[in-house]
Amino acid sequence: KAGVTQTPRYLIKTRGQQVTLSCSPISGHRSVSWYQQTPGQGLQFLFEYFSETQRNKGNFPGRFSGRQFSNSRSEMNVSTLELGDSALYLCASSSGISDTQYFGPGTRLTVL
């Protein structure tokens, strides 16, 4: 099976802009989770989608949003970018609840 894919791999934006990141889960996986990784805060949970519904949400401002499509592909959007949003954004897919999560390679976002 193909692994989790994320696009784009690298992104450079300026403050105030918005960005959309995409994640394609492993075939058959219906759960997609998003994480933000920064040197200062480590890996932090953003949200999880299951069957097109947001099932869990982390402690991030409303500028961070996401959605999931009927084919389980997921997108996350960050509006009004801030310098502190510079991070590695990781997506993970899973087949069940509290099950193994398989991570994609990540999207490196740099906000200037």
Add this chain to the structure above:
Amino acid sequence: SQQGEEDPQALSIQEGENATMNCSYKTSINNLQWYRQNSGRGLVHLILIRSNEREKHSGRLRVTLDTSKKSSSLLITASRAADTASYFCATDAGTGNQFYFGTGTSLTVIP
């Protein structure tokens, strides 16, 4: 915060030696997972151990879980230079697939 903590933060060993890293967490869990990350890349899943399991093996990896102490350890035997990476433990929040990651242990294996 339920975030776990790994100990030590950094570990440097010679090739062929064993490496042990520990993870402590704060609340009850359904399972605990260990991941490896190479230099800012994606996380690679190593082992999942459920709360009713005490020990699990996978190749050169051995994971133990002590729910009474809320701690887990990852042992890598006969380490190789390719094992150089950061290692994270992750615990579930009890709802869906929300996981809390520890701060990570940076392992350097010297050839």
